[in-house]
Amino acid sequence: MLQKVQLSTDVTLVCTQHALSTEKEEIMGLLIGEVHNDGTLVSIVSSVILRRLDKKPDRVEISEEQLVQATLRAEELATEVGRPLRVVGWYHSHPHITVWPSHVDLATQSMYQRMDPTFVGIIFAVFLTDQSAKAPSIQITCFQSFNEGSTQSRREIELELTSNNKSLTLNNFEILTQLPTILKEEEDEAYKNDVGDNEVDDIINKQHNVAVRTIAIGHIVEKISRPMLETLVARNTINNIRLKALKKKHQELMSKLENTTNIQS
Known part of the structure; x- marks a missing residue:
């Protein structure tokens, strides 16, 4: 069972900058990395920014073509660095709303987990306002989905920011x-x-x-x-x-x- 995710500061910068590009619609991308042999750790070393199929304030979609392109890019990077890289997760933004995944997010995550049990989701909540804060804040969460009876629930995954590769x-x-x-x-x-x-x-x-x-x-x-x-x-x-x-x-x-x-x- 996946217990921890490592995210490099460079990838965090890319994802955050992407999330801050618009406060009206959600953005999304895919994450490229590797799963260690014990299956407990995912090291995310790169990201793929995707064009939105449709600009929506409350949901994002990944096309099969985009997933194939990201997989091919992962194979290219794997050859370049000599490491077993592949698509290990996805990220998207929540502008002006809570960082927690919605039922749509959980359903999307569950679909990918059926294909890959270690697949992970990361949400960047941006443009958050707090009366005690002088400027809008950013929150990040890492999660997977699991079935709790007839409903889907989130399982938080420990997220660690690491030095750049x-x-x-x-x-x-x-x-x-x-x-x-x-x-x-x-x-x-x-x-x-x-x-x-x-x-x-x-x-x-x-x-x-x-x-x-x-x-x-x-x-x-x-x-x-x-x-x-x-x-x-x-x-x-x-x-x-x-x-x-x-x-x-x-x-x-x-x-x-x-x-x-x-x-x-």
């Missing part, structure tokens, strides 16, 4: 930078569906649809792309400072080693 850091940041593109594709698809093939549609409706799409893309740039760029630039600056300090330390150690060698000779 260095072999997959580049992959995880590539996933993060794909987020604005995926969100834009969703808006383009929504615009295409609204416009349709109706050439006699009045000009007011056409202008309205164009304006909605323009505002949505502006939101992506302002709320996603710009903060993401600022975060990555800040992280690069910190890494450069650390690299400079490590080089200085390396020079000091090499100098001490050279002095010690000279004394011994």
Whole structure:
């Protein structure tokens, strides 16, 4: 029985940023990782951001095609890092509502557990407001589903945030930078569906649809792309400072080693 899940900080960043991309509808993605031989631990090392099939405030769906694509990506990563990676779970957001899974979430989780008993679900509750808090908060829960009589209930799984897997850091940041593109594709698809093939549609409706799409893309740039760029630039600056300090330390150690060698000779 699954007892614990380890989630790297890079994957947590990707999932959180995805969850914060919209406060009107739920988002979702799949998790790639490995299950240890004793079956008690899942180490989640990467994620796959999925385009929403339909924008809904209270539910999300995974298509068979998306699941196949994620499985193929897991196989590619497994070859790259030499580890038995596969799709081990899914995540989605709860904007403005409790972190606990709904009956729809439990039914979805139960369906995947029938195929894989170690399959896990993670929920990111975002934009939560509390009178005592100065800013909206974020809550995370990890769960599985089980039958309790004729109803389905949740079983909480211990969640541990771990240090990043260095072999997959580049992959995880590539996933993060794909987020604005995926969100834009969703808006383009929504615009295409609204416009349709109706050439006699009045000009007011056409202008309205164009304006909605323009505002949505502006939101992506302002709320996603710009903060993401600022975060990555800040992280690069910190890494450069650390690299400079490590080089200085390396020079000091090499100098001490050279002095010690000279004394011994």
